[in-house]
Amino acid sequence: MNAAVQENLIGVRTVKAYVREDYEREKFNGSADAVREAQLSAEKLVILNMPIMQLCMYLCIVAVLWFGGRLVIGHSMEIGQLAGFITYVVQILISLMVISFVLIVSVISRASVVRILEILQESPDIRDDTADQSLSPEDGSILFRNVSFAYDKSGEGIALEGVDLAIRSGETIGIIGGTGSGKSTLVQLIPRFYDVCCGEIVVAGHNVKEYRLSTLRGSVAMVLQKSVLFSGTILENLLWGNPAATEGEVVEACKTAQAHEFISSFSEGYRTRLGQGGVNLSGGQKQRLSIARALLKKPKILILDDSTSAVDTATDSRIRSGLKEERFGVMTKLIVSQRISSIADADRIVVLENGKVNGFDTHQGLLKSNAIYREVYESQRKGAN
Template identity: 40%
Template sequence: MKLMWKYTMKNKKLLFCNLICVLGFILIELGLPTLLAWMIDIGIPNNDRSYVIKMGIWMLAIIVVGVTLNICLGYVTSRITSNVTADIRDDLYEKIQTYSHREYETIGVSSLITRVTNDAYQIMLFLQNVLRLGFTTPLMFGTSLYLVMRTNRTLGWYVLGALPFLLIGVIAIAYYSEPISKKQQKNLDKINAILRENLSGLRVVRAFVNEDFESKRFEKVNKKYADTSTRLFSLMALAQPAFFVLFNTVMVFIIWQGSLQIDAGSLKLGDLVAFIEYIFHALFSFMLFATVFMMYPRAAVSANRIQEALDAEPMIKDNKDGVKDTDKKGYVTFDDVTFAYPGPSETPVIRNVSFDAKPGETIAFIGSTGSGKSTLIQLIPRFFDVSQGAVYVDDVNVRDFNIEALRHKIGFIPQKALLFKGTIADNLRFGKEDATIDDMKKATDIAQASEFISQLPEGFDSPISEGGSNLSGGQRQRLAIARAIIRRPEIYIFDDSFSALDYETDKKLRASLKEVTQDSTVLIVAQRVGTIMDADRIVVLNEGDVVGIGSHHELLKTCPIYHDIAASQLSEEELAK
């Protein structure tokens, strides 16, 4: 409730309007039975037509005002709940942006999507009921109960006698619904996980003809969610019929006893009519409040899940007051770096790595799969933090940088070239927001992407579907390279970013890169020796250890592992050069 209250209190003016509408609506709702009682007990017995008309006009006016206030209440409630939900989603999304890989793995991407969408929606539904009914019903109930006891205390005891039964039922339903709500949201996480995995891997599923297997897997989780939801909704559905049974029982006793008192002359007919209206408002208000109360466990589960995501402490913490600018530009140093992924085993992935790079140099990394190449370069932009040793950029420990300033120095091209839904221009401007068409042309010329872009009908305005699925792997990779080039960073990091290119395009691209990276440091992770053989230095990794550093020709003579890799890819003539 603390989370919901915190965000709701940001709308104090709207809350005040909500309260005014609630109070006015209550006065009007309870004023109608009183006016009706006066009409029956005073106007009709005395055959006072003008009095009856007068009361009728007052009642009509009250109805108009009541409807207006009810409309205003609905509008104000919608504004508040929309603002609260939007604020929660904004804060949650902003928080998620600060997460390191560890938090994504711990909470789960599919669970985070559920929390931003469904959990926030559950809170919105609950707050709508709270603001419309949670404020109205307690006041309505209290005022109605007072009028019941003031009108006829003897009949009022029937109403009070029914309240404990209602209260016990409400508490029991709320108690049993909370664990079911938790289970329901967890099952929804699983549905999202399977759906996300299946859609992203649709081609693999079809290639292995496993549609039936995936359908059964989804059906199994979906059935669990449906069963849990059925149990929850069945439990909630018990409330209304149970209430009406109790309500009608009380009404039978009230009408029976009321008719006896009218016959005895101790109660007027108008008072009995008003009394029945007061009872209806009292008990119906209690039932509506009970409905809100029963919704609370489900909203509380969602609020706790959102709070958990908001409270998660990122493993990589930004140094807000850290270094934002340096005199040196493009220097990278690894000083005895050891790194292990967080987890139970914490076995080092790379061990005691030391090297340095300066502007104008190209440093390449090669090794067998799983040797730690990609992990090593991801320590530079602080996607992970070192376990031991230190990484320096421009002679400053990366942990001492303002993380935004650090990453502005770097142009990072990951293994998987990810493009965003939009146009080619939108994706290129992701690297430089104010990039002009000339900037784009230069970057795509260097990345060898101009040719295929010029063949598209809309050029730079050509649409790109989600993930760049309407482009080939090589086209995506070239656009990802252009996106990094366009910002002219001090440090270029290519994480196996040439793997989808043919040898000729690879060669042309690297030749073009030399012209724009003369004053920058270039770090390349590659599997192909042909891509890196012209590098100033090559770092050879094997199972996390550096087993050789030197030029292509030096390593052929001094590093057996590099020689074996080169021999498997190059001809004898190329090796002899």
């Protein structure tokens, strides 16, 4: 039931757009009815428990009085002994009533306990127990050596296969490919969101598994297509990238990300409060704030995973121009995009197809040698015309 409510709140606009309010209402009522029936069954046990236990207790007292009374009449037992015996019996029976209540509550809460234990007993697949505590990336060079990866632990459904790439520190690398070609998977392997099935990924001359996770991820900034912002002010969200950043650094990063102008248009500027998930901002504004937050981190490697998809081409161009500034020269930049215009001026471009590298060259080189890249380029150019 909670899952249904959460889905409806998140996708409320979609529900309204497709006029599915009645359907979702019926689905919720079905879930609510199931919860109510389960709760009623549990309450019946609780309600019946007390009368049954009291009946047992009073029957025991009557039995004690019956047999004890006969012993008192026959002068085999004193009245005080009988009264003491009844007191002990009552105390024992009350304790048994409490135990029965605890057992019923345990049965009712068993499902919740099982779910909580599943979370508490879950151990992460990605660990850094054997990592060198003192090791940190000195530059942003990246090397993929025969990397293959599958989301299924059994190895079925290969997402990447036999990837070999050598990226120099400070290079700007574009990544393009069709839907499901493995673009996002490729870049998410660098900060060890997942571990490769075979092969290895080397950052700054060391396998990524040799670094502590906090050290490795502290050297990598990633901006996803779906930008995530948190409740609080714009400034608080930006400082996630670098809590020690000065006001000047924040403004400079926002200017590079083309966010300063729209932030300044708000009456409270950088102190403007955001709703949950940044609901009071457009998609493009959230993406630009996410880019600024990543730049404040001053990473060795910057990953932009289709992070300007909601930004117009002119703003996208200004963001790319800002990233070419000298102060970002030592930063390795990986730009995943569906638009060739966003990656055409990259130092080199990776073309992915079905999880394999189909081409790796400059824009001009790929136009001459790679049929897939050339086809995408021609189709986008025609669309623009």
